[in-house]
Amino acid sequence: MERYEPLKIEQKWQKKWEEEEAFKATEVEGQPKVMLAEMFPYPSGAGLHVGHVRNFTIVDVLTRFFRQQGLNVMRPFGYDTFGLPAENYAIKTGTAPQEVTAVNIANFRKQAKKLGYAIDWSREINTSDPEYYRWTQWCFLQLFKKGLAYQKESYQWWCPEDQTVLANEQVENGKCWRCGHEVEKKKMKQWFFKITEYADELLEEIDNLEWPEKIKTMQKNWIGRSVGAEIDFEVEGGAPKIRVFTTRPDTILGATFLVLAPEYAGLEYIVSDDCKDAVAKYKSDALKKSEIERQENKEKTGVFTGAYAINPATKEKIPIYIADYVLSGYGTGAIMAVPAYDERDREFAEKFDLPIVEAELIDFDAYGTPKVTYRMRDWLISRQRYWGCPIPIAYDKDGNPHAIPEDQLPVVLPEVKDYKPDKSGRSALAKAKDWLTVEIPVKDPKTGKTRMEKMTRETDTLDGYACSSWYLWRYSSPHDDKAAWNEKAISYWEPLDYYCGGDHAVAHLLYIRFWCKFFADEGHLPFREPIKRLLYNGYINAPDGKKMSKSKGNVIDPLDVIDDGYGADTLRTYEMFIGPYDMDAAWDTRSVGGVYRFLNRCYNLCFDEEGSFSPLESVRDDRSEIASEPRDDGRERSGSRVEKNTIIRHKTIKKVTEDIHRYNFNTAVAALMEYVNELYKNGASKEDLTVLAKLLKPFAPHLASEMLEKLDSDDEWPKWEEKYLVADKVELVVQVNGKLRAKFAVPVEDLEDEKKITEMVLDDERIKKYTENGIKKTIFVKKNKLINMVV
RNA sequence: GCCCGAGUGGCGGAAUUGGUAUACGCGUUCGACUUAAAAUCGAAUGGAAACUUCCAUAUGGGUUCAAGUCCCAUCUCGGGCACCA
Numbered sequence: 045m046e047r048y049e050p051l052k053i054e055q056k057w058q059k060k061w062e063e064e065e066a067f068k069a070t071e072v073e074g075q076p077k078v079m080l081a082e083m084f085p086y087p088s089g090a091g092l093h094v095g096h097v098r099n100f101t102i103v104d105v106l107t108r109f110f111r112q113q114g115l116n117v118m119r120p121f122g123y124d125t126f127g128l129p130a131e132n133y134a135i136k137t138g139t140a141p142q143e144v145t146a147v148n149i150a151n152f153r154k155q156a157k158k159l160g161y162a163i164d165w166s167r168e169i170n171t172s173d174p175e176y177y178r179w180t181q182w183c184f185l186q187l188f189k190k191g192l193a194y195q196k197e198s199y200q201w202w203c204p205e206d207q208t209v210l211a212n213e214q215v216e217n218g219k220c221w222r223c224g225h226e227v228e229k230k231k232m233k234q235w236f237f238k239i240t241e242y243a244d245e246l247l248e249e250i251d252n253l254e255w256p257e258k259i260k261t262m263q264k265n266w267i268g269r270s271v272g273a274e275i276d277f278e279v280e281g282g283a284p285k286i287r288v289f290t291t292r293p294d295t296i297l298g299a300t301f302l303v304l305a306p307e308y309a310g311l312e313y314i315v316s317d318d319c320k321d322a323v324a325k326y327k328s329d330a331l332k333k334s335e336i337e338r339q340e341n342k343e344k345t346g347v348f349t350g351a352y353a354i355n356p357a358t359k360e361k362i363p364i365y366i367a368d369y370v371l372s373g374y375g376t377g378a379i380m381a382v383p384a385y386d387e388r389d390r391e392f393a394e395k396f397d398l399p400i401v402e403a404e405l406i407d408f409d410a411y412g413t414p415k416v417t418y419r420m421r422d423w424l425i426s427r428q429r430y431w432g433c434p435i436p437i438a439y440d441k442d443g444n445p446h447a448i449p450e451d452q453l454p455v456v457l458p459e460v461k462d463y464k465p466d467k468s469g470r471s472a473l474a475k476a477k478d479w480l481t482v483e484i485p486v487k488d489p490k491t492g493k494t495r496m497e498k499m500t501r502e503t504d505t506l507d508g509y510a511c512s513s514w515y516l517w518r519y520s521s522p523h524d525d526k527a528a529w530n531e532k533a534i535s536y537w538e539p540l541d542y543y544c545g546g547d548h549a550v551a552h553l554l555y556i557r558f559w560c561k562f563f564a565d566e567g568h569l570p571f572r573e574p575i576k577r578l579l580y581n582g583y584i585n586a587p588d589g590k591k592m593s594k595s596k597g598n599v600i601d602p603l604d605v606i607d608d609g610y611g612a613d614t615l616r617t618y619e620m621f622i623g624p625y626d627m628d629a630a631w632d633t634r635s636v637g638g639v640y641r642f643l644n645r646c647y648n649l650c651f652d653e654e655g656s657f658s659p660l661e662s663v664r665d666d667r668s669e670i671a672s673e674p675r676d677d678g679r680e681r682s683g684s685r686v687e688k689n690t691i692i693r694h695k696t697i698k699k700v701t702e703d704i705h706r707y708n709f710n711t712a713v714a715a716l717m718e719y720v721n722e723l724y725k726n727g728a729s730k731e732d733l734t735v736l737a738k739l740l741k742p743f744a745p746h747l748a749s750e751m752l753e754k755l756d757s758d759d760e761w762p763k764w765e766e767k768y769l770v771a772d773k774v775e776l777v778v779q780v781n782g783k784l785r786a787k788f789a790v791p792v793e794d795l796e797d798e799k800k801i802t803e804m805v806l807d808d809e810r811i812k813k814y815t816e817n818g819i820k821k822t823i824f825v826k827k828n829k830l831i832n833m834v835v
Numbered sequence: 836g837c838c839c840g841a842g843u844g845g846c847g848g849a850a851u852u853g854g855u856a857u858a859c860g861c862g863u864u865c866g867a868c869u870u871a872a873a874a875u876c877g878a879a880u881g882g883a884a885a886c887u888u889c890c891a892u893a894u895g896g897g898u899u900c901a902a903g904u905c906c907c908a909u910c911u912c913g914g915g916c917a918c919c920a
Contacts, residue, residue: 258840268919375919381920621860711850711858715859779900834900
């Protein structure tokens with residue numbers, strides 16, 4: 045007897061799919077389309093891990109499901125290749141990141157093919173390929189032209205280990221998200237994208253997305269819209285007015301002092317001479333304080349500036365303090381403190397012995413102007429690193445930035461020998477002397493003539509998130525050399541219908557929405573939201589329940605699972621069966637064996653000794669008596685095995701179809717297992733097996749293809765018919781006071797006759813003993829085939 | 836501190852609209868095949884009882900003919916935010 049040999053079968057089909065370019069997608073006007081993608085991976089040297097497999101398989105199950113349903117499906121693939129791991133490796137070993145990246149991509153591609161994914165390999169993209177980043181630079185220039193990419197000198201998070209600035213989203217608990225080193229604040233001139241320009245729309249449109257509530261809430265909190273007012277306070281002695289932001293302008297009568305952030309601009313005009321030293325010291329201490337220290341010690345600190353302001357409502361003189369509990373980057377960096385209504389102000393007031401006035405609330409119209417403020421800041425995008433997309437900017441001799449003309453794109457990353465950033469904090473690009481100088485055409489404002497001017501290139505590179513903020517659109521025309529994306533192609537395929545990932549809840553998913561709105565405004569995109577549905581999958585942990593990590597030695601390598609003989613189909617199906625897709629799950633090696641046994645049973649149903657399927661009735665006659673034995677539950681008592689199979693076949697089609705639509709992949713697999721168990725009991729017809737193979741194909745495409753080939757069938761998704769879902773006899777549940785007391789097999793038409801049912805039930809010995817003293821009422825629920833007698 | 840999730844057998848988990856709790860898988864036990872083992876096939880498997888019941892969905896209350904599901908309170912775990920005025 046032939047045994048199920050997954051590796052042999054899988055090789056055969058993978059070769060076939062590759063040769064046929066089986067998953068190539070082309071636009072067909074009028075045919076409904078579906079586009080799906082996972083969050084493209086960073087191709088690390090370690091290769092695919094089980095988390096990738098879960099993520100990619102979810103996309104693949106949906107991809108194949110929709111293909112089998114006759115939709116025009118596109119499922120591309122790509123690599124997010126710029127970033128620190130390759131660069132740090134380059135610094136350590138001198139190997140060019142370009143080289144390492146090429147090797148890692150080749151490995152990822154090979155592994156993804158080994159998993160049998162239905163990928164259109166002609167749509168493979170790579171963010172560090174000049175063919176790609178040429179258009180990342182083009183995107184930057186569009187933002188630059190509209191003033192949405194701008195430079196600003198401000199205090200920024202700086203990682204002393206990686207020698208680069210970090211965005212707010214890249215600082216986790218006061219530490220660098222990559223190396224874990226404590227970050228500090230440094231005043232620097234940096235590039236920003238003005239994401240705040242779109243804050244309102246980004247917030248408002250969240251509710252229209254088919255995204256998990258968790259992600260939507262996180263984005264809303266991140267944007268953090270607050271409605272309030274700005275109020276000006278005169279400063280005694282003629283210093284510039286202090287403008288504060290408050291959400292409670294109605295409490296102004298209780299404002300007994302002002303507090304400024306230590307970084308408050310214009311502080312020098314306010315501080316009195318005798319307080320200068322104390323203020324200067326407090327300010328420098330605050331800047332040195334790490335984020336960790338600020339978080340751990342929430343005890344209020346601050347110093348008096350020696351200056352006073354006038355409360356415009358009470359006309360009283362109130363002192364001005366500086367304190368680090370007021371943040372420079374939010375609102376105006378200054379607050380009116382109302383200790384009677386605000387807990388933090390109260391703490392401060394108590395510590396510094398300031399008055400706490402329980403004043404009445406007033407209508408504030410006379411004192412403030414309405415103002416909306418956001419917690420979200422502009423997106424800091426420059427990085428002092430080599431391995432990133434060069435910012436297409438050059439500086440004239442006065443230091444003014446100029447756009448590199450679009451016909452000079454891409455600005456290609458120059459080859460260097462030493463990848464270390466220099467001591468001044470500039471990236472290794474500063475060492476590429478030849479590359480650094482560039483000639484840019486400049487229009488002379490007086491003569492109107494254009495002349496070439498020598499300039500110096502920007503040595504910062506773009507945050508990797510910029511590269512991934514438009515890649516979904518590149519998929520629609522991945523090798524177009526005329527435009528970032530082709531308008532016709534993108535309007536057919538996009539927006540993306542399904543996006544699946546388990547990371548980047550805020551940053552990436554907010555940035556890509558921001559760029560979408562910008563490019564829609566520029567007339568380049570025909571939609572304002574890039575992603576219709578988001579599936580946010582959970583992590584896979586080690587068998588001990590802990591996170592997998594090399595140092596703990598608990599990593600499961602998916603390729604080992606395949607090569608151990610289980611094969612890709614088992615791995616894929618197991619990871620779908622492991623639990624609800626959006627919950628974390630622990631790897632269980634023994635359960636992998638269980639899924640393998642299931643696929644083996646599928647195989648054995650289809651391939652007997654002669655290598656042909658086992659037709660119903662011809663085999664397993666030894667069990668025919670058992671099979672036709674009436675069962676206790678009374679269901680289908682009269683049905684033949686063929687009739688039983690027909691019912692369960694249609695039930696299974698319905699269950700699997702609906703489960704995949706609901707992303708309940710685990711219960712879809714369970715339903716297939718139940719179906720196979722039934723076929724083992726009853727025997728299987730060709731029709732039974734064909735349906736099995738079709739339903740199995742999204743999960744285990746190689747085995748299913750092998751079965752379908754044997755059965756001489758296409759893979760068109762089967763349909764169920766409701767009429768087969770109703771057996772002629774059904775099981776009636778009888779409860780007394782809500783407790784299960786008996787089950788009856790009744791003809792389905794009897795459910796229409798409540799009186800008949802009631803009489804029959806009351807006449808039964810099992811029920812009689814409970815109802816001797818009479819019944820108060822009966823509740824009959826036809827839908828649930830249930831009757832409850834209340835005594 | 837605030838905002839979300841979640842808590843069901845020995846284990847991972849089902850129960851989709853308030854209606855048969857524990858689907859499916861793992862593990863365990865027994866049986867068939869075998870000289871034997873593996874593989875495979877079949878049966879049993881929440882706990883106490885013992886032939887008919889009782890108790891079980893984190894804990895305590897409530898609503899209902901009926902609650903894992905709804906309401907109130909409490910505990911535990913996970914995630915997010917964390918001086919945002």
